[in-house]
Amino acid sequence: MRALFFLFAFAALLPAQEESPRKPVVILEAEKKKLAALLPDIAAFGGKEAEAVRFYSSDLYEYIDGGAEAFHGYGLVAMIHQEYRAGNTDVTVDVYDMGDPLKAFGIYSAERSPNDHFVTVGAEGYVDDLVLNFLEGNYYVKLSAFSEGQKPVAMLETVARSISGKIESGRSMPQAVAWFPARGLVERSQKYVAQAPLGHEFLAPAVTALYRFDGKDTTLLVSLAPNASDAAARVVRLKEHFARSGKVTPVAGFSEETWRGTNAYEGDMIFFARRRDAVVVVHPPAQPEAFLKELFSSIKDWNSCVN
Numbered sequence: 001m002r003a004l005f006f007l008f009a010f011a012a013l014l015p016a017q018e019e020s021p022r023k024p025v026v027i028l029e030a031e032k033k034k035l036a037a038l039l040p041d042i043a044a045f046g047g048k049e050a051e052a053v054r055f056y057s058s059d060l061y062e063y064i065d066g067g068a069e070a071f072h073g074y075g076l077v078a079m080i081h082q083e084y085r086a087g088n089t090d091v092t093v094d095v096y097d098m099g100d101p102l103k104a105f106g107i108y109s110a111e112r113s114p115n116d117h118f119v120t121v122g123a124e125g126y127v128d129d130l131v132l133n134f135l136e137g138n139y140y141v142k143l144s145a146f147s148e149g150q151k152p153v154a155m156l157e158t159v160a161r162s163i164s165g166k167i168e169s170g171r172s173m174p175q176a177v178a179w180f181p182a183r184g185l186v187e188r189s190q191k192y193v194a195q196a197p198l199g200h201e202f203l204a205p206a207v208t209a210l211y212r213f214d215g216k217d218t219t220l221l222v223s224l225a226p227n228a229s230d231a232a233a234r235v236v237r238l239k240e241h242f243a244r245s246g247k248v249t250p251v252a253g254f255s256e257e258t259w260r261g262t263n264a265y266e267g268d269m270i271f272f273a274r275r276r277d278a279v280v281v282v283h284p285p286a287q288p289e290a291f292l293k294e295l296f297s298s299i300k301d302w303n304s305c306v307n
Helices: 002-011 029-036 068-073 101-111 153-167 228-245 289-306
Strands: 047-049 054-056 078-086 089-097 117-119 124-127 131-136 139-147 191-193 206-213 216-224 246-250 258-263 267-274 277-282
Touching: 029 078, 029 089, 068 101, 089 153, 101 131, 101 139, 101 191, 124 153, 131 153, 139 153, 216 289, 228 246, 228 258, 228 267, 228 277, 267 289, 277 289
Parallel strands: none
Antiparallel strands: 047 078, 054 078, 078 089, 089 139, 117 124, 124 131, 131 139, 191 206, 206 216, 216 277, 246 258, 258 267, 267 277
């Protein structure tokens, strides 16, 4: 399915790791009970369980071999899998507890595309003919259905709202991805990257978003450092990287030290530290001053929310 394509494409960006059998983490009974409580009452939709419920943690590769490492990279706690039969429709329910709303958003956004058909369920969700995925709180919920001779979208939406009603929390995006300046922002392009943003492990973790100015794409990356000193150190490392691989020059006119780095394979970037964030503008607009000034102001506002 198309959603799985995005997951596999994302997994290819992670550090090379070969999935291999590992001793499963013991899932606590309290966690199992919490996840089981989120399953829909399928009898209300005229259906019944088609097989016994299953739980996965570090052994997720047994269920989605080739894609499990992406979930582990975002800190999967546990997931529950259940299949149902309602009339002539087969429904699969997978609920992933990622332990944290930002991590849940990270794996959700790895599969989401700005061109998806979005639905108002949870904090955000999207649907096609056979799949409905949505984000809410610590949970990433993946639903699929198959029906002889008809499109099961209505069933998917009914099941999704049933699960969302049981979660009853987190019906807004994590604040770390909600602050991006609106001008030029490609709607629903924000992502949370847990490992090696732009291929640099020292920039992890980071939030990113796609912008479009004069028909050209610009990527904004904000590396989320634990403190201002660490943010400054990340900028220094990026500066050293460009000094080795290409060239780096100062950008005048800003209170913080701002740098432009260029090399043959990464192109052009402008970067600086702002409080406890390291900010990188990849392929900046031809006249970047207004956008940079907007970033300085916006990131000040964002830091004031979390300090």
